Amino acid sequence: MLKTMAMLKEKGVEYADVRINDIVTESISTENMKTQMMYTGRTKGYGIRVFLDGSMGFAASQDFDDMDAIANEALRIAKASKIAQIAPVKLAKKDTVVDNYLTHVEIDPFTVSKKDKLDLLFAAEKAMREAVPELFKTVGNMDFRKEEKWFMDSDGSDIRQVLYESGSGIEAIAVGNGDIQQRTFPNSFRGNFATAGYEFVKNMGLVENAPRVAREAAALISADECPSGFYDLVIDGDQMTLQIHESIGHPIELDRVLGYEAGYAGTSFLNPEMTGFQYGSEHINIVADATVPKGLGTFGYDDEGVKAQRVPIITKGIFQNFISSRDTASILDQASNGTSRADSWGRIPIVRMTNINLLPGTFELDELIAGVEDGLYLSANKSWSIDDKRLNFQFGCEIAYEIKNGKLTGKIYKNPIYSGITPKFWNACDGVASEKYWKMFGTPNCGKGEPGQTAHVGHGSSPSRFRKIKVGVTDVK
Amino acid sequence: MLSKEQIYEIIDCVVSECQPYEAKALVLSNGVGLSRFANSEIHQNVFENKTEIIINILDKNKSIESATTDYSKDGLKQLVAEMKENLIFLPNADEPPPLATGEVEITADSFSDELERLYTVENRCKLIKDCIDTLSDDYMAYGALTYSEEQIAVGNSTGLRRFARYNSVDFSALVSSNSGGTGYAQMLSNTPANMDVPAAFMKAKDKAEMNQNPIDIKPGVYTVILEPMAVGALLSDMAFMGFTGKSVLNQASFLTGKLGEKVFDERITIIDDVTNKNTIPLPFDFEGETRQVVSIIEKGVAKGLVYDGTSAAEAGVKTTGHSVNMPEYGGVPMNMVMGNGEKTLDQIISETESGLLVTKFHYMNGLNPRQAQLTALTRDGLFKIENGKIVAAVNNMRFTESMLNAFNQVVDVSKERQSTGFYFGSCYVPGMKINNFHFTGKTK
Numbered sequence: 001m002l003k004t005m006a007m008l009k010e011k012g013v014e015y016a017d018v019r020i021n022d023i024v025t026e027s028i029s030t031e032n033m034k035t036q037m038m039y040t041g042r043t044k045g046y047g048i049r050v051f052l053d054g055s056m057g058f059a060a061s062q063d064f065d066d067m068d069a070i071a072n073e074a075l076r077i078a079k080a081s082k083i084a085q086i087a088p089v090k091l092a093k094k095d096t097v098v099d100n101y102l103t104h105v106e107i108d109p110f111t112v113s114k115k116d117k118l119d120l121l122f123a124a125e126k127a128m129r130e131a132v133p134e135l136f137k138t139v140g141n142m143d144f145r146k147e148e149k150w151f152m153d154s155d156g157s158d159i160r161q162v163l164y165e166s167g168s169g170i171e172a173i174a175v176g177n178g179d180i181q182q183r184t185f186p187n188s189f190r191g192n193f194a195t196a197g198y199e200f201v202k203n204m205g206l207v208e209n210a211p212r213v214a215r216e217a218a219a220l221i222s223a224d225e226c227p228s229g230f231y232d233l234v235i236d237g238d239q240m241t242l243q244i245h246e247s248i249g250h251p252i253e254l255d256r257v258l259g260y261e262a263g264y265a266g267t268s269f270l271n272p273e274m275t276g277f278q279y280g281s282e283h284i285n286i287v288a289d290a291t292v293p294k295g296l297g298t299f300g301y302d303d304e305g306v307k308a309q310r311v312p313i314i315t316k317g318i319f320q321n322f323i324s325s326r327d328t329a330s331i332l333d334q335a336s337n338g339t340s341r342a343d344s345w346g347r348i349p350i351v352r353m354t355n356i357n358l359l360p361g362t363f364e365l366d367e368l369i370a371g372v373e374d375g376l377y378l379s380a381n382k383s384w385s386i387d388d389k390r391l392n393f394q395f396g397c398e399i400a401y402e403i404k405n406g407k408l409t410g411k412i413y414k415n416p417i418y419s420g421i422t423p424k425f426w427n428a429c430d431g432v433a434s435e436k437y438w439k440m441f442g443t444p445n446c447g448k449g450e451p452g453q454t455a456h457v458g459h460g461s462s463p464s465r466f467r468k469i470k471v472g473v474t475d476v477k
Numbered sequence: 478m479l480s481k482e483q484i485y486e487i488i489d490c491v492v493s494e495c496q497p498y499e500a501k502a503l504v505l506s507n508g509v510g511l512s513r514f515a516n517s518e519i520h521q522n523v524f525e526n527k528t529e530i531i532i533n534i535l536d537k538n539k540s541i542e543s544a545t546t547d548y549s550k551d552g553l554k555q556l557v558a559e560m561k562e563n564l565i566f567l568p569n570a571d572e573p574p575p576l577a578t579g580e581v582e583i584t585a586d587s588f589s590d591e592l593e594r595l596y597t598v599e600n601r602c603k604l605i606k607d608c609i610d611t612l613s614d615d616y617m618a619y620g621a622l623t624y625s626e627e628q629i630a631v632g633n634s635t636g637l638r639r640f641a642r643y644n645s646v647d648f649s650a651l652v653s654s655n656s657g658g659t660g661y662a663q664m665l666s667n668t669p670a671n672m673d674v675p676a677a678f679m680k681a682k683d684k685a686e687m688n689q690n691p692i693d694i695k696p697g698v699y700t701v702i703l704e705p706m707a708v709g710a711l712l713s714d715m716a717f718m719g720f721t722g723k724s725v726l727n728q729a730s731f732l733t734g735k736l737g738e739k740v741f742d743e744r745i746t747i748i749d750d751v752t753n754k755n756t757i758p759l760p761f762d763f764e765g766e767t768r769q770v771v772s773i774i775e776k777g778v779a780k781g782l783v784y785d786g787t788s789a790a791e792a793g794v795k796t797t798g799h800s801v802n803m804p805e806y807g808g809v810p811m812n813m814v815m816g817n818g819e820k821t822l823d824q825i826i827s828e829t830e831s832g833l834l835v836t837k838f839h840y841m842n843g844l845n846p847r848q849a850q851l852t853a854l855t856r857d858g859l860f861k862i863e864n865g866k867i868v869a870a871v872n873n874m875r876f877t878e879s880m881l882n883a884f885n886q887v888v889d890v891s892k893e894r895q896s897t898g899f900y901f902g903s904c905y906v907p908g909m910k911i912n913n914f915h916f917t918g919k920t921k
Contacts, residue, residue: 085518388840
């Protein structure tokens with residue numbers, strides 16, 4: 001690495017960085033009390049990014065004997081970029097850093113036996129089956145990841161990080177009457193994830209929550225379809241995660257705002273002049289916090305060597321800051337706020353969410369519900385879609401609990417869908433539950449970029465109340 | 478890139494180390510060069526060279542899988558030893574599907590030297606520059622030009638060996654006017670003669686020029702003419718949702734209990750056809766099984782499903798050779814070809830009294846799989862048709878619709894077809910005219 005860096009300097013690069021990633025993963029799935037998947041993976045390689053005469057090139061390989069040749073390929077690519085480039089790429093200034101970072105774990109998940117992990121999933125599955133023997137399917141999932149990163153740049157930074165992730169979830173699936181319904185815990189799409197050790201999975205309450213999950217899945221089969229119309233909604237933290245992710249997390253990415261993703265994932269309704277915009281009501285306080293313990297988007301340094309930060313995004317409803325990388329921040333004459341990450345050694349770092357968190361409010365959950373005359377309490381995401389400017393969204397949830405006259409009636413609805421326009425929706429929020437209800441959820445499947453990258457990000461929130469939101473589509477004729 | 482011989486050596490090493498167990502090795506080796514442009518200049522230009530070995534060891538009633546990018550002999554030996562150790566402690570589950578057998582070796586090499594020569598990084602950048610130079614100051618260009626080399630090999634302890642090599646080019650372009658109107662075009666092929674980057678770019682530019690001063694229309698029920706990219710997006714989601722044996726086994730498919738029944742309009746025929754030259758040329762699947770041609774929908778009747786080994790064993794049928802090494806999907810159609818009609822899209826438009834022309838869809842997702850209910854937004858060109866002519870651009874709309882309804886409201890299927898990419902492969906599809914299509918929301 002040092003030799004390659006020296007060679008690049010000799011060839012006149014303005015800046016270069018080399019990032020080595022060694023990623024070990026483990027995925028376990030059980031289904032109907034049998035092991036369905038027992039998988040381990042390891043990928044190790046490096047990516048070299050060079051800036052030559054204002055142009056950027058990136059090349060990556062797993063062959064460590066070939067590092068000079070790959071560096072030369074990155075130079076060749078940078079020279080080629082010049083052919084179709086208008087202005088030189090500028091990188092915002094950053095500190096030169098020599099440091100280490102390690103995720104705090106109580107139990108290294110890779111030291112726990114596969115048998116112990118399977119036993120926990122089987123115990124949760126058994127509890128679901130005992131509660132509702134006629135369930136069509138019960139499922140358990142666990143995922144673990146250890147990523148060792150070594151970042152070095154031509155300015156002298158040398159940063160080594162070891163990041164751990166742990167996660168798990170269960171799912172009950174019921175069929176009948178030509179229908180299929182699911183309930184999950186603690187969240188859909190394989191569960192909840194954190195930068196933590198096996199203790200996160202052990203303390204999750206998989207077995208304790210299994211009977212409720214099973215009963216609700218079965219009950220959804222005979223539940224009524226969720227009605228269409230305008231309703232007051234109280235949205236649970238598991239669904240707030242997705243709501244924040246799609247309608248705040250992505251629109252505030254500065255590369256999207258500047259058009260870098262226009263050809264693929266889309267742009268943003270925000271533009272660089274919109275600082276001060278009324279994004280939401282006074283109850284909406286959002287931060288991008290890469291430092292919060294256990295957040296799935298928590299780390300020491302981003303993949304450009306910029307230290308993890310806590311950045312105000314929306315304060316009392318007013319938009320404050322984008323999330324940025326060195327190349328995007330420089331266009332606004334700002335410093336990067338440290339959100340440039342790559343999903344592996346083979347991919348270039350781009351602007352990614354860290355932990356985009358809705359800060360807790362002051363309400364008790366009962367108070368939020370008590371303020372609803374005719375509404376729904378929505379939980380767990382099942383479907384998501386949003387336009388290319390991140391304005392028009394439509395999300396489906398696993399379950400809707402009816403609220404009448406300030407109380408949950410006990411009635412549930414299946415297939416709830418709600419939709420809205422981003423700023424109008426966030427301005428319709430008139431209450432966020434307190435810290436007592438605040439919880440982080442990890443999203444390990446955030447897709448973006450070409451070639452495609454999958455980022456691991458986090459969202460903390462409490463249940464929140466929104467007024468007069470469009471529910472369902474069957475009233476559109 | 479590794480040679481076929483080097484890849485076979487890796488497979489031999491894995492199979493030998495796994496003894497006395499049965500084993501399978503899948504090798505995925507690729508080199509991808511991607512030049513990405515935004516605001517009418519290149520902003521990301523990258524190359525990745527990656528080889529991954531995926532090993533499955535099988536015992537009587539259990540199996541274990543590991544993947545690694547370390548294909549050194551020592552690395553493979555160590556990994557296999559760890560896998561064997563873990564396999565012993567695994568509880569019994571269902572019997573894994575048998576290893577692929579049949580013809581000992583199948584090789585398929587459709588690598589084009591000309592494609593490699595034409596799409597070097599320097600040539601990609603020149604092509605992009607030439608496209609951008611056709612634009613006036615009122616327009617900006619965005620998109621990507623990708624050149625990929627793929628090598629896929631499978632081997633197992635029965636002695637079976639499979640090797641395929643191909644290269645391809647994928648070009649996507651979005652042209653945007655200063656006033657915000659956009660147009661999009663995509664072209665992908667593994668045949669040099671079929672790639673015309675400037676022509677594809679021109680199509681996006683023409684669309685952007687048409688997409689000016691959009692009008693607002695109300696959500697409601699409309700006749701739509703879907704261009705092939707929009708049809709390809711619908712088919713891609715329908716494939717995952719309902720065309721796989723696994724989705725029917727899971728009772729999650731809209732074809733559950735409907736095989737042999739008429740489910741769509743009789744003008745709809747969908748075949749997964751690996752022999753079609755407009756799709757990915759991979760004659761075997763990730764288990765080494767020969768990829769079968771599967772008639773999924775024939776004149777509107779649900780005829781067949783695609784399977785991998787595990788889902789086929791569960792269903793009590795033979796695999797169709799559609800494994801993508803993701804048993805949770807249970808095989809995926811990678812070469813969907815939809816039958817075409819006799820009228821051109823222009824003819825279909827000219828015969829439409831009132832309707833909407835859709836260029837493509839954005840961010841599609843399923844809502845109710847048993848009803849094949851999908852939602853997405855239009856993007857990069859939605860136009861109003863009146864009395865056979867395009868009369869206005871329209872602000873983007875969201876549809877929420879059951880494909881069981883939509884594919885029974887077909888008025889016409891276009892003569893021209895286009896290759897469109899999706900998650901695991903590509904499809905070759907026509908445009909469609911559909912009545913009573915539900916738009917449930919609108920945006921800008």
